[in-house]
Amino acid sequence: MNDNDCLFCKIVAGEIPSKRVRETQRVLAFRDINPKTPTHVLVIPKDHYADVADLVHADPELAAETLAVAAAVADDEGVTGSGWRLLANSGPDAGQEVFHMHLHVFGGKPLGPMISA
Incomplete structure (x- = not known):
């Protein structure tokens, strides 16, 4: 399942280029085009789920993967x-x-507090 207007669905389909760093049959990881840290990789399920709860409720195994x-x-x-x-x-x-x-994977430098006041 995908959403024809979704940026990430277009990346999965190869319609928009990305710098892929890891891929399985159901999950894709690629570098963020505007990185906030030296390591900034996005990890997405290839199928379209709107948010975390949507994915977890629909396919817990894919959420774990x-x-x-x-x-x-x-x-x-x-x-x-x-x-x-x-x-x-x-x-x-x-x-x-x-x-x-x-999911955003951040690293490569000290990240400081999780949420600023």
Whole structure:
């Protein structure tokens, strides 16, 4: 399933180029085009799910695989020893901009507090 107007669905389909760093049959990881840290990789299910809750309710196994790919990306990027952050914005109040569930893998420098006051 996909959404024809979804940016990430277009990346999965190859209609928009991306710098892919890891891929399974059901999950894709690629570099963010506007990285916030030295390591900034997006991890998405290839099928379209609007947010975390949508994915978890519809396909818990795919949610687990998406999380496992994120951990593998952190290992591939060499940030597991120094530390890395996994972020999923879910919904407009959380700052979600692309409504295709995605995880951000951040690392490569000290990240500071999770939320600023």
